[in-house]
Structure formats: C-alpha cells, structure tokens
Amino acid sequence: MSYTCPSSIRVGDLLKIEEERLPFSRRTTRRRSAGAMGKSDLKTMANRMKARGLQKLRWYCQMCEKQCRDENGFKCHCSSESHQRQMAVFGQAPGRAVERFSGEFLEAFLALLRHGHRGSRVAATVVYSELVADRRHVHMNSTRWATLTEFVEFLGRQGLAKAEHTPKPQGLEEEEAKERSNRKDHWLSPGIVAKVMSKPLAEKGHHYYKHKGLVRRIIDRYVGEIEMLESKHVVRVDQAELETVIPQIGGLVRVVNGAYRGSNARLLSVDTERFSARLRVEKGLYEGRVLEDVEYEDICKVASHNVYVVLHTCFRQCSLQRVQYK
Structure with missing residues (x-):
C-alpha cells in the first residue's frame, strides 16, 4: 500500500x-x-x-x-x-x-x-x-x-458506509507492485557519486564533510566504501551519513530506490519546489520510458566511465600491494 x-x-x-x-x-x-x-x-x-x-x-x-x-x-x-x-x-x-x-x-x-x-x-x-x-x-x-x-x-x-469494490487499472497495479518490491531501506550501489555528510569525521580532523566520493563497494547493504574524488582516500561511511548527488540537466543518474531501482536514466529537468526530477531511462527493459516526479533521494549521479575506470584500477593496485606485503 x-x-x-x-x-x-x-x-x-x-x-x-x-x-x-x-x-x-x-x-x-x-x-x-x-x-x-x-x-x-x-x-x-x-x-x-x-x-x-x-x-x-x-x-x-x-x-x-x-x-x-x-x-x-x-x-x-x-x-x-x-x-x-x-x-x-x-x-x-x-x-x-x-x-x-x-x-x-x-x-x-x-x-x-x-x-x-x-x-x-x-x-x-x-x-x-x-x-x-x-x-x-x-x-x-x-x-x-x-x-x-x-x-x-x-x-x-x-452499515457505517456503503462499500463497493472497484478494480484498479492493470497498468496501475503493475506500477504499485514494482514500487512495493523495489522500495528498500538501503539505496547504495557501486558506481554512483555520493556526498559525505558525516560530522563525526569532520570533528576528527578529516576534510571529508560535504565532499563527494565514488562508491566503490557495499558492506552489509548499509555501509559504503567511498573513494573521495579529491584526496583519493578510502573511507567507510554508513548510508545515513551520505547524501545523493544530483547532476546538471542532461547528466546520467541511477534510480537507487523505488519502482525502477537499478535503472540508469538521463536527467531531463528538476522541480525545485517539489524536490523531484523528470528522467528518461537509457537502457534495459524500460529504455525510453519517461519517469515523472522522481524524488531527489531516489536518484543519484553516476560516475563518468573514465573516472570509474581510473579509480577502479588504482583501487585494485592498492589491494594487490597490501596482499603482497602480507
């Protein structure tokens, strides 16, 4: 419901x-x-x-x-x-x-x-x-x-009211079913750019507060391993201390929650009064479908391919060095 x-x-x-x-x-x-x-x-x-x-x-x-x-x-x-x-x-x-x-x-x-x-x-x-x-x-x-x-x-x-059963249209039922099955309490996924909003990290002297980073991998669904875009430092942050990033009009986003969770889409416009966006799905089963009034917190910027490849390569090299050192 x-x-x-x-x-x-x-x-x-x-x-x-x-x-x-x-x-x-x-x-x-x-x-x-x-x-x-x-x-x-x-x-x-x-x-x-x-x-x-x-x-x-x-x-x-x-x-x-x-x-x-x-x-x-x-x-x-x-x-x-x-x-x-x-x-x-x-x-x-x-x-x-x-x-x-x-x-x-x-x-x-x-x-x-x-x-x-x-x-x-x-x-x-x-x-x-x-x-x-x-x-x-x-x-x-x-x-x-x-x-x-x-x-x-x-x-x-x-006898308090007259109740009548009116079946819903087929398309509406399918949309609601997708929304129920894909609406989760965790939204992180690898490859998106998130903003760190952790004040405890700022109090410890780390300059990560309100800085953006690439989500490398997910730990136990709620914790993200974030590689900061500026310093290249890797930190682990709970999703409650992260915020989705909205790109410029025309940028690529990922639907991180809701009916079309996991779909990549192009940002067509934003409604600052309703805190929502209008998207067009890029690839997959729903390619070309236009999504209206998607909330800000349900979409997040996708890292460009070049940035993702470079950071992924650096991340793997660091992991291999740690393994060889042990």
Missing part, C-alpha cells in the same frame, strides 16, 4: 518554517541569503521536512508515538528502555489497548468521511490520505485491521 504526502510544499514555505526557528536578530540575514540557496541546501531542507512529516508505517511505534526513519532505527528503538516500559504496560491489557486505538482510528475516519465527502462516492485511499496527513493520527498498524481493504469491508458490514 502506498501513502501520499499531504501536499506539495513550496520553497517559500520551507524558508518560512526554518526562519521561525531562528532568533529575530538572524532572520533578516537569512532572508537576504535565501535567494542564493543551491540545490544542496534545498535538498537538506527537504530532508528535514520529511523527518517532520509522515514516514513508513512499519517503522512507527504507536505505544511510544515514535517515528523511525529506517529499519535499523526501529530496531534500536525497540531495544530502548522507554519502549520496554511501554510494552510492559501494553502486556498487562493488550486487548484494551488495541480496542482503544481501533476506536480512535474509526472515529477519525468517519469524521473525515462525514465532513468532507458526505453523500458522495469517493475512493477509500483518498480519505485515508487525508487522515494520515496529520502526523499525530492513530496509525493502522496499531488497530485490529491489518489493511485498508479489511477496514472498508468492516464499514460495509456494520
């Missing part, structure tokens, strides 16, 4: 939100420099907004009302002392907690249905998207309904 962001957020809205968090004495300076912001600053701001908004349902803990950004963060939260205390409370009366969450979810859903779509025929996903736009809503994974379809069937049986 896919989820939709509540609305497109304009750059001006982002700047206003960021400015409100600054002291009054610094707001004027920030306003003057806002026009000179680059793509990197806009992307950083977009990531901050995503952290505030709705994220993946399976990484949300309703008992603690805690949203995690990836699988690793959710595992760390589950092992925390605060979560264990909440689960102990839940274990004393699990049925009561589930019924309470189910009642709150049902009440909120019906309220939206009555006030926004009274007497009209509307897709359940539309109402659900309006419900989840509020980050503080009760999430479905804490109710007694496993899926939205199951919940809508419950509404029909109880």
